[in-house]
Amino acid sequence: MKTYKIALLPGDGIGRDVTAAAWAVLEKTAAANGFSLDATSYPWSCDYYLENGSMMPADGIETLRSFDAILLGAVGWPRKVPDSVSLHGLLLPIRKAFVQYANIRPHRLLPGVQGPLRAAGFDILCIRENTEGEYSGAGGRVHQGTDNEVAVETSIFTRTGVERILRFGFEQARARSGKLASVTKSNAQKYSMVFWDEITQRLSAEYPDVEVTSYHIDAMAARMVMAPDSLDVVVASNLFGDILTDLGAAIQGGLGFAASANINPDRSAPSMFEPVHGSAPDIAHLGIANPIAAIWSGAMMLEHLGEKAAAARVMASIEATTARGIGAIPGKDKTDAITASVLSALG
């Protein structure tokens, strides 16, 4: 029987609640589909930091490298450890070290879910650059503390980085409707975004079957709200993708429904799957977090591992659950009840 080695990083807060739920669903799915999942769980988190002085051990990245995939809950608990320490000590280093340069986030309404928009028929796949750009971490402060102080933050875009994420976007568009939206702000950021637009133009010659359109980030944010059904695959930089995918989560009814995959497309290192939501300390361990985003992220993991039938089965079970109204209304159902419904829909 085929066995996949999975590293579980439940992390902080509701990350633990939803990872447990997702894991129950994944194990049952594996059994029913003739493969097995071999999990090793690591307690790396803000609590771990308080005991050990770091978010993960020095060899944490090396430990994770041998796995087939990583399932992560959520990282951060600002009252215990500042985000600048926790995120930069666990989540962000994994994305970078394993060259998970494509962060994929699907945005559509699950059956039975009412979003904040009047519009309902949309199905958007956002692809966010995940390793450089506006979140490169380069910058500094001069004349600190004086009236004359200046802070600079430098966005760094490499040709390799931009080309690979755009290529990934073109491939996804080719596999879906053939429509790709590329998001920049080249009328105001003439170095980084013009560079991105140029590479988009050049690559489009290699993908004559894909119709690519460039949008400014401001216009795209408005479009996601005014005409979400006009969009299919959307590719954007680290910051722009970050903003658009929270907006995507909003239009799909909330963060409880927003799944994501941090993909290393070359498979030179494990990919990581995580709900878009954070650790939500205020509702941690109350048993009321919606596990659907985490379960959906688990389905994306199965898909990535090549277990397409199993992935489809999980998605169908999520949809059967929300279609019955379970887990469909934020705050209404308990984590356990939603998980039980998905498990029973698995058959």
Next chain:
Amino acid sequence: MKTYKIALLPGDGIGRDVTAAAWAVLEKTAAANGFSLDATSYPWSCDYYLENGSMMPADGIETLRSFDAILLGAVGWPRKVPDSVSLHGLLLPIRKAFVQYANIRPHRLLPGVQGPLRAAGFDILCIRENTEGEYSGAGGRVHQGTDNEVAVETSIFTRTGVERILRFGFEQARARSGKLASVTKSNAQKYSMVFWDEITQRLSAEYPDVEVTSYHIDAMAARMVMAPDSLDVVVASNLFGDILTDLGAAIQGGLGFAASANINPDRSAPSMFEPVHGSAPDIAHLGIANPIAAIWSGAMMLEHLGEKAAAARVMASIEATTARGIGAIPGKDKTDAITASVLSALG
């Protein structure tokens, strides 16, 4: 009789259509309110560029400096002149030269207008930093044309620039509900955005009556869609404000309703009033552009000039018009019909 000297810059495309409409409303309002408006119109635009090789004359800024205010339509016609030339040759230099550091944009539903959200009861005032930050224009490209190419774009935030826009935000919040939302991304941009957060914290001691909350830009974008009625005054950097105000325009029903003011709060130079929408070349001069955003911007100009009763009269006339369904549905009514309705509502 008090006379205000106004520079009219209709600019390109529908900018001309809506400026004419707004001007008709403003002139009638002035007459009814006992003051007069003395307009000088300048043809600076992409057409002007094609004839003269620049978007405005070399002494354009000096020419504008003597006016009490500037009313602008829209700038840009990409098929004639690239945006990087037209915007950087007319719109952006005015904002910077006249230190119009506060770009104010109100977002609420006019009566009779149905937005894309189910939610209706919101009234948000976005304040965007308008002179520096992510649109500083600093950056460059290295190893150009090679596989090794790197593009950098540097955001520059000065203490003066951040402090003055935040102070402006605190003042606006004080004059409204006492609630201020400050938007950053300090968990991922640790120089610029941490600097902004620090200054926010420090200023909050001077405004004990204002309750200030910091949001990350991604969470704020989601909040504007999920819970717009939880927001009042929102202050953000140049880029974040740009994105949030297009999103604001979307939730208020579209760009046809989105007004804006580029304010020099010290009154050391004229302020400029312009609809958020662009020049929309595809519908230019067809008589179908919605003039409401431009008329509303004109009302903001009267307010800034101290003519509060006249400004209120214009707003009431806009509201009476959309309440009757005129101009309320994008694309339905002609520019002239909407303008005529506002004029007749003025009484």
